[in-house]
Amino acid sequence: MSKTAKPLCILAGQGQLPLQVAEAARQNGRAVLVFALKGSADADFSGFQLHGLGLGEVGRALKILQKHDCHEVCMIGAVVRPDLTSLKFDLGALKVVPEILSTVIGGDDEALAGIVRFLAKRDIAIVGAHEIAPDLTATNEVLTKTHPNKADQADIARALAAARAIGTLDIGQGAISVDGRVVALEAAEGTDRMLARVAELRSVGRLRWKGQKGVLVKCAKPQQDLRVDMPCIGPDTVLKAAEAGLHGIALHAGHVLLAERDKLIDVANAHGLFICGVTPEEQDKHDAR
């Protein structure tokens, strides 16, 4: 117990997920400290030891962690990508500005790997939300009343291949396939905007199908460090998938977090969508034979 009883810091971005992870950690008997990122964090963390934190307040953050003898941080929730010119750096940050800047140039993966190295040097380990709260992670089961049919399985395979290809290039994690054709790929716009685009392409007649068809696949990048950057969906993603006319969502098992899990499944059931798991690793084994 001595190890798990060590204090944990939640570095909280957008959404309810940081709160759910904080609650799971507390249930496991850990002291929890929350850094709510200004401009990103929006859940209600009352009841937790809470510090509002600007993205440039590196020095202050390190001091608070030191004061609490806290050596484990869980980064969770989307962070609004900063405009570098508007960042306010504190004195502690200024000392390490060159090191920090080198972390935010290039793709997401490079940036996050830089942050992990930066903290490791200061004796702070990053732990993944899926390690703190494994119940919030997608598994290989079907979570909904609706199950994927044969056409859905073909779309899952196509979208999965596309999502993995763009993931390998550190571009995005999501793809949508309908009727055996990939119609949308996710890059900077994110999953929700990609779904809204498909709904719009249908409404202007650029994409056409009747009823519910096609699948959104979310898949971690092969090189993705789940400790710092785990794909995530919530009830709103499911609602937008329904609005796009899709039949379901397939999630990389063990690699995607479900925000507000119960509500998410309720929304899927209310709209007749399936939510299931996929294991690209199995596909690899199959291909290697």
Place this chain on the structure above:
Amino acid sequence: MSKTAKPLCILAGQGQLPLQVAEAARQNGRAVLVFALKGSADADFSGFQLHGLGLGEVGRALKILQKHDCHEVCMIGAVVRPDLTSLKFDLGALKVVPEILSTVIGGDDEALAGIVRFLAKRDIAIVGAHEIAPDLTATNEVLTKTHPNKADQADIARALAAARAIGTLDIGQGAISVDGRVVALEAAEGTDRMLARVAELRSVGRLRWKGQKGVLVKCAKPQQDLRVDMPCIGPDTVLKAAEAGLHGIALHAGHVLLAERDKLIDVANAHGLFICGVTPEEQDKHDAR
């Protein structure tokens, strides 16, 4: 001259390019017959022997070709993807419906390969617009006053890798990279909508940069049959790239058609954009070493 003097049929989709190709063929001394696809063709073909053609009028089209002893067809201009349930088939089409339907299931490449096979059986060859009008094809030179700088070259390499990856999967031909990061990938929405999305992501602050930065790359799919499906850009694409805040456009040399070439270059110069060629084949040779 006997071979080139054979009549040529232009199967015309959207835009000015079909007209430019028709004019180039006539200048080469060929008799030109234009099929203007209903719902797609919109150029002014007066002066050419012209037939309006619905997408389902296969029997009628074959009869007209036979009557003119015409055995070469050039398909050019975007075709609005048909809603299969609204297609009107003529008697000649009904005879071949199963064969036709098998051509339009799956990705673009499969569909077009099916059309080529279907026509080849009837002694009709498909010729590419770039064979009829080579002057309309992008080359490896810089067409504009502005040239790509070092940062642009890095973005060209990133976007090219992404465009080739999604091309290999028969998904799309375009990608946009800014500051070394791929921010948009093209699928069913097409290039112009992808550019509009980047402009929108900037206007809502999801993407941020000052001045003109980043590159749109258009690249043919490795398996693309240029005779039936050649990537294309026009002045409007250049204008949308300017509105998205990009610095330029790189085109797969020998594989992309320039609609309204002079106007396109004028628009680029007016907005300070570069237009240059790229040769992914060179990259392959380099990688193979």
